[in-house]
Amino acid sequence: MRDEEGKPLLSALLLLGSFTFGYNLHTFLHELGHAISIWVQGGTVHGFILHPFLASYAPSTYVPDHVLLYLGGALIGGTGTVLFAFLAWRYRSPYLMPLVMACAAGLLTTSRWMFVAPFTDVFTDYHSLITLGAPPVVIFLWGLLFLVVGLTVFILYLPLVGISHRSSLVKHLIVIELGILPYQVGARLYCILTADADLQGAVSRVMYQAVALAILACLSKWLSGRIPFLRSVEMAPIRKTHAVVVWAVAAAFIIGMLLVSIPRDMVVT
Numbered sequence: 001m002r003d004e005e006g007k008p009l010l011s012a013l014l015l016l017g018s019f020t021f022g023y024n025l026h027t028f029l030h031e032l033g034h035a036i037s038i039w040v041q042g043g044t045v046h047g048f049i050l051h052p053f054l055a056s057y058a059p060s061t062y063v064p065d066h067v068l069l070y071l072g073g074a075l076i077g078g079t080g081t082v083l084f085a086f087l088a089w090r091y092r093s094p095y096l097m098p099l100v101m102a103c104a105a106g107l108l109t110t111s112r113w114m115f116v117a118p119f120t121d122v123f124t125d126y127h128s129l130i131t132l133g134a135p136p137v138v139i140f141l142w143g144l145l146f147l148v149v150g151l152t153v154f155i156l157y158l159p160l161v162g163i164s165h166r167s168s169l170v171k172h173l174i175v176i177e178l179g180i181l182p183y184q185v186g187a188r189l190y191c192i193l194t195a196d197a198d199l200q201g202a203v204s205r206v207m208y209q210a211v212a213l214a215i216l217a218c219l220s221k222w223l224s225g226r227i228p229f230l231r232s233v234e235m236a237p238i239r240k241t242h243a244v245v246v247w248a249v250a251a252a253f254i255i256g257m258l259l260v261s262i263p264r265d266m267v268v269t
């Protein structure tokens, strides 16, 4: 069935645009989740500080329940993105890949922070929850749930960017590496140029991410070949228009995100 295979570079371009939009949409929804948990406690959110490459947050007035505050991001914002996976199940179009990536990329990156929370002192929502008394095993199992759902959604909808279980492992590797790694490289470059991040640390992080993406590519090929459910979505024909529209929407979303953000140096805590 080689005739249904599109060009890997076009698939990678569509995946990169989808990842760029999805990752940032997830960031916004995560912060919105925190905001909702602040609003239900009668607190006031001063605004949103959103950035594609730096930490995002929603500064607020004091709220009494910090457990609810830290839970809000992943529990409301993160879990909410699963609705996009159901939407894509109904309308199987490459144009829905950015929303699919909000779910897949969001849950996969969140799961990583949940896994490390019991073992490190890095300040995250999940480490804060453990400090407040949440059992580390619960955070770890929550990470496992996000990992399984994120991985399932990612692999299930890869045909919307032109990869199926019949595609070669090389195509899986090319599309997934080129469809995600440039964003990580961009983030590290931004930090080096603006925040004096050290080059050696940035290179090792990019290498680590390249290896993680290679494992993801191997898993997507291997699991889609073995689990019939992961072959439920038909391969979509990918056109240049898909990539152009997705990139335009991603760029507009990031510009909008930066415009609504209050400047970091104006934050009153």
Ligand SMILES: [Zn+2]
Pocket (backbone or CB within 6 Å): 030, 034, 073, 074, 125
């Ligand atoms: Zn958070």
